[in-house]
Amino acid sequence: MNVTVLTPGREVYAGSIKSIKVPGINGQFEVLKNHAPIVSALRNGEIRILDEKGTKKVFSIEKGFIEVLNNEVSVLVQGVQDA
Amino acid sequence: MANLKEVRERIRSVKSTQQITKAMKMVAAAKLRKAQQAIVSMRPYSQKLNGMLSNILSNLEGDASTSFGEEREVKSAVLVVVTSNRGLCGAFNANIIKSVIAQIDEKYADVRKAGKLDLLFIGKKGYDFFRKRYTDCHIIDDYVNLFSDLSFDNVSKVAKKLMSDFEKGKYDAIDVAYGQFKNAAVQFNIVEQFLPVAKLDTEDKSDSKLKADYIFEPSKERLLNELVPSILQMQFQKFVLDTNASEHGARMTAMDKATENAEELLKELKINYNKARQEAITNEISEIVGGAAALEG
Numbered sequence: 001m002n003v004t005v006l007t008p009g010r011e012v013y014a015g016s017i018k019s020i021k022v023p024g025i026n027g028q029f030e031v032l033k034n035h036a037p038i039v040s041a042l043r044n045g046e047i048r049i050l051d052e053k054g055t056k057k058v059f060s061i062e063k064g065f066i067e068v069l070n071n072e073v074s075v076l077v078q079g080v081q082d083a
Numbered sequence: 084m085a086n087l088k089e090v091r092e093r094i095r096s097v098k099s100t101q102q103i104t105k106a107m108k109m110v111a112a113a114k115l116r117k118a119q120q121a122i123v124s125m126r127p128y129s130q131k132l133n134g135m136l137s138n139i140l141s142n143l144e145g146d147a148s149t150s151f152g153e154e155r156e157v158k159s160a161v162l163v164v165v166t167s168n169r170g171l172c173g174a175f176n177a178n179i180i181k182s183v184i185a186q187i188d189e190k191y192a193d194v195r196k197a198g199k200l201d202l203l204f205i206g207k208k209g210y211d212f213f214r215k216r217y218t219d220c221h222i223i224d225d226y227v228n229l230f231s232d233l234s235f236d237n238v239s240k241v242a243k244k245l246m247s248d249f250e251k252g253k254y255d256a257i258d259v260a261y262g263q264f265k266n267a268a269v270q271f272n273i274v275e276q277f278l279p280v281a282k283l284d285t286e287d288k289s290d291s292k293l294k295a296d297y298i299f300e301p302s303k304e305r306l307l308n309e310l311v312p313s314i315l316q317m318q319f320q321k322f323v324l325d326t327n328a329s330e331h332g333a334r335m336t337a338m339d340k341a342t343e344n345a346e347e348l349l350k351e352l353k354i355n356y357n358k359a360r361q362e363a364i365t366n367e368i369s370e371i372v373g374g375a376a377a378l379e380g
Contacts, residue, residue: 006128008235008317009121025309026300039135040300041309065310067135069297074131078313079236 001033003049003073005059005080012059012080013049020073021048022066037069047075058082087363090356094349101345107171108338111331115267118328121233122264125324129317136310143303149311151246152280155255159199160191161223161245163277165261165322166209167330168230173337175262175330176208178272183209183260186274187217190258195220201254205229205241205323233327235320242319246312249278261322262329268336270329277319280311 003020005013021030023045031038042064049057064077164183166176187195194200203223204210210227213220226241248254257278263271299306 004127006131008125008128008320010124011127024300036298037296038298038300039138039306040298041306063309065132065135065313067131067138076128076131076135076313078239078316 001031001071001073003075005047005075005077007077007080012077013057016052017073018050018052018054020050020075021046022075023047023061024066031066031068031073033071035068035071039065039067041065042075042077087356087359090352090359094352094356097345097348097352101342101349104338104341104345108335108342111172111335111338115328115331115335118324118331119264122321122324122328125317125320129321132310132314132317136307136314138297139299139303139307139310142297142299143307149280149308150250151278151311151315154279155252157191157194157255158197159201159254160194160256160258161201161203161248161254162186162191162274163203163205163241163245163257163259163261163322164209164213165259165326166204166206167326168207168228169330170208171337172330172334173340175270175272175333175337176212179260179262180209180212182272182274183213186258186260203241203245206326229323230327233323235316238320238323239316242316243312245277245319246315254278259319259322261326262333264325264328264332267332270333275322277315280315 001017003013003015003017004011019030019032021028022040023043025041025043028045029040042061044060044062046058046060049059051057060081061075061077062079064075066076067074162183164179166179170176187200191200198219198221201221201223202213202217203226204213205226206229207227210222210224214222214224229238229241245254245257249257256276258274259277260272260274263273265271
């Protein structure tokens with residue numbers, strides 16, 4: 001499963017991952033392999049990425065959107081900070 | 084015939100001017116590359132966002148209206164004029180200003196007469212031009228120096244303010260005049276409607292691979308309401324970044340032309356100089372010959 005995290009100015013993260021946890025507007029949820037296609041708005045909070053080697057990566061984000069389709073995850077956020 | 088010293092002086096001054104224009108061209112080229120980079124790095128984000136939008140629209144049945152698409156009778160309006168801060172970039176700013184004047188006369192003459200036309204300036208050149216001449220319009224100068232910080236956060240402040248003003252009904256229409264960037268030599272001066280947003284096209288379902296069975300969270304309508312402001316902010320950012328790149332492109336072309344012209348002028352002056360020098364030598368020789376002849380006589 002591949003993910004790209006984008007802000008208006010740059011690409012923050014790209015790579016293949018095991019799972020990603022995001023702060024959906026209706027509550028936090030996690031995306032694993034073969035997740036159904038989804039488009040969701042995100043609110044301010046943290047996204048947690050677990051990459052293939054099992055390393056954790058955490059960003060705190062300003063609101064944005066996530067799209068999942070065929071194991072391609074795109075996260076679009078307005079602002080991001082390493083946390 | 085011009086005397087030698089005068090021509091020499093002129094050659095020197097033209098040469099030093101040429102050096103300046105050459106340097107300015109180089110600087111503009113470097114800045115242009117940076118400005119272009121900023122536009123390019125925004126592209127993946129904007130493409131994805133637009134993809135999401137068309138995605139939602141193609142899955143949406145019924146009306147795709149948001150509070151930003153509301154068309155009202157235009158009683159008050161604001162024109163955002165994006166120009167550069169500095170001159171020496173050919174007709175770039177003049178062209179934008181011209182299109183603003185045309186737009187005001189064409190579309191907002193009545194609004195202006197009613198005293199309900201505001202002008203918001205980004206960049207000094209437009210501000211300097213309109214401040215004195217359009218005293219019947221309300222001038223908003225809070226953002227004149229926006230170009231000193233072109234980060235998304237900073238620029239979207241303006242966009243957010245305009246959007247909330249539109250929602251509150253302070254303005255019924257918002258137009259943006261800016262320099263659209265095509266390449267270093269070609270810029271377009273364009274007046275674009277920012278708000279209300281053009282009708283979202285729900286009919287466009289051509290892209291069938293987007294028609295996956297998506298889960299939308301929250302509902303499609305609310306998602307749309309979240310998505311549209313983001314897209315608008317991005318659009319506004321693009322206006323500003325485009326103008327920035329256009330400015331440097333225009334300056335590069337203008338300075339290149341100036342350097343070329345200086346070259347031409349130098350050629351001409353050099354011919355004049357040589358003519359004057361030759362004339363002086365010929366005079367001297369004929370004087371000497373004349374003097375010798377007088378002695379012999």
